[in-house]
Amino acid sequence: MPELPEVETIKRVLEPQVKSQKISDITANRTDIIAYPSAEIFCEKIKDQTISAMDRRGKFLIILLESGDKIILHLRMTGCLLVTMHDDPQEKHTHIIFHLSNGSELRFSDTRRFGRFWYIQSHEEDTYSGISRLGLEPFDKNLSAGYLEKKFSRCKKTVKGCLLDQSVVAGIGNIYSDEILFRAKVCPSRPANSLSGCEWERLSAAISECMAFFIEKNAITPEEYLETKGQDYRNTPFLQVYGHDGENCPVCGEILCRTVIGGRSSVYCPGCQGNL
DNA sequence: CGGCCCCTGACG
């Protein structure tokens, strides 16, 4: 379920816990989670490597190794990463365990098993994970109304569909696309080619403002993160529209509507966001 | 674009 703000939280919490740790061994309970290369090579190559840093790109997490090699993962809907002590009880659906040199464990659990791992060597080009096809980060200074307009102004798909296109802006998912559209006062079902320059301007601003706001609201201590198994999304109470269909709009008081766009549940305010 | 696929679990 995580989108960019949640993945950023995970990166911030876990990086200090794994940095400088050596991966002394790996347990792969399910090998289908490892997308590239084979599970055998994945385990063999990573064993005895030391973690130098953790990074995020869009909704991907990247574990950087001192050799320059990288472990890349995507949590998809239900993936969860925790650093635990060796004898802490294991989460159900724990698929991969990285045993670290200080006795702790970096554990990946994933109920629905949509999450994936990739291992890319320092000299190797990553054509596997999809990171190379990602667009701008929401905080990239090149993300502007002009950039969005150039990408989408002749595009017939819905503006919500545009925000979910990872190859243009990386990291926006179903919930924050609704929040961004609400903040920008644009109806999610509008065809992209019908938006005015002013509306692209509002969207461009809303993308970085929303992401910054929800990253901040999602902050959690490492202790609380572990206690709540990474499942406590603290920014949920700050959502303005998603999950609030049938309630009054916090700005104009009209009843928020739910609809389905591109197969995804979408909530918007017919008052603030028009109904075109 | 819509539809279907990958999976499990929660909820009505």
Add this chain to the structure above:
DNA sequence: CGTCAGGGGCCG
């Protein structure tokens, strides 16, 4: 039982 879930890829 059916529907839905904050992921993405593929296919027509």
